[in-house]
Amino acid sequence: MSVKDKVMVITGASSGIGEATAKLVAKNGAKVVLGARRETRLQEIVKDIEADGGQAAYRVTDVRKPDEVQALVDLAKSKFGGLDVIFNNAGIMPNSPISELRTKDWNDMVDINLKGVLNGIAAVMPIFTKQKSGQIITTSSVAGIKSFAGSGVYGATKFAVRNLMEVIRMESAQEGTNIRTVSLYPAAINTELLGSITDKKVADNMGEFYKQVGITPDAVARVVNFAIDQPESVNVNEFTIYPTKQV
Numbered sequence: 648m649s650v651k652d653k654v655m656v657i658t659g660a661s662s663g664i665g666e667a668t669a670k671l672v673a674k675n676g677a678k679v680v681l682g683a684r685r686e687t688r689l690q691e692i693v694k695d696i697e698a699d700g701g702q703a704a705y706r707v708t709d710v711r712k713p714d715e716v717q718a719l720v721d722l723a724k725s726k727f728g729g730l731d732v733i734f735n736n737a738g739i740m741p742n743s744p745i746s747e748l749r750t751k752d753w754n755d756m757v758d759i760n761l762k763g764v765l766n767g768i769a770a771v772m773p774i775f776t777k778q779k780s781g782q783i784i785t786t787s788s789v790a791g792i793k794s795f796a797g798s799g800v801y802g803a804t805k806f807a808v809r810n811l812m813e814v815i816r817m818e819s820a821q822e823g824t825n826i827r828t829v830s831l832y833p834a835a836i837n838t839e840l841l842g843s844i845t846d847k848k849v850a851d852n853m854g855e856f857y858k859q860v861g862i863t864p865d866a867v868a869r870v871v872n873f874a875i876d877q878p879e880s881v882n883v884n885e886f887t888i889y890p891t892k893q894v
Contacts, residue, residue: 650875651676654727656720658710658767659737661688663838664786667864668734668871673701675872680723682708682716683737702727710737710763713770720770730774732875735767735785742853743846745799752845753800760804764811775826780879784829784871785812789887792832797849816884829874832887837861860892 650672659665661683669679673696681689681703689705696703704726708715723730738760741752764785775781790798791805812830819826835857844850870886877883 649676650872653677653731653875654680654723654729655732655734655875656680656682656723656730656767656771657734657736658682658708658716658719658763659786660692660705661685663840664833664836664864664867665734665736666692667868668736669703670696670699670701671865671868671872672875673703674699676701677732677875678702678723678727679704680719680726681705682710682719684709710735710766711758713766716763716766717770720774724774729778730771730781732782732784733767733771734871735764735783737763738786738788738840739843740798740801740840741843741845742798742801742849743844744797744849747846749845756800756804760801761807764808768811768815776822776824779823780825782827782829782875783812783815784831784874786831786833786867787812789832789834789889791830792887797846812884816882825879827879827882828884829871829882830885831867831870832885833867834887834889835861835893836864836867836888836890838864860890862890866890 655677657665657669660669660681669681673679686707693703693705706719706722708719743749785808787808788805790802791809809830812828816828867888874883
């Protein structure tokens with residue numbers, strides 16, 4: 648199936664990978680509904696998409712709150728008549744050594760990176776199950792397939808997402824609901840995610856590294872577009888996106 652005319656919900660849509668994906672798929676004919684916490688940014692992105700001939704809507708959304716994620720999905724249905732894809736992209740990365748015991752950061756990562764994804768899945772699962780079609784795309788991380796010092800809790804949430812998505816794929820195949828899943832493992836992608844790092848040493852080291860090898864979010868957006876564009880009978884379900892320069 649083509650991206651054209653697909654209805655897609657995107658969380659974490661106010662910048663970075665979410666913004667780049669929204670603009671690309673909308674340019675290719677998808678109808679996008681954007682969710683994030685920054686209303687001004689959402690308004691600007693919707694305006695840009697519409698100025699480029701695309702169709703878009705937004706709702707201020709905190710993925711930690713199930714009712715707000717549900718309202719975002721409901722907006723897609725009321726505005727565009729249905730739903731084909733959800734892109735669970737919202738995430739934070741306040742990395743630090745475990746020994747620092749920054750438990751508030753730990754809880755925030757679990758609430759956004761993992762529970763936020765679960766809230767998205769819960770909002771769309773009844774729709775996708777009933778229509779026996781749908782696609783769940785989720786941003787994990789290269790830290791969801793490899794372990795990195797300083798990224799223990801962040802990586803734990805991303806490993807969890809990887810497992811979750813694979814189980815959904817398997818259960819959907821068993822249940823005959825045809826729900827496709829896509830797990831994305833971005834490496835050094837230049838986004839605002841670095842700004843959420845709370846440990847100065849980790850932030851400085853990662854910031855310098857990203858300056859040397861980082862690539863733009865458009866790289867991930869093209870992968871998302873490719874995954875959606877595959878036939879309904881094809882589930883291309885895992886992508887690791889490295890900068891060519893990154894070891």
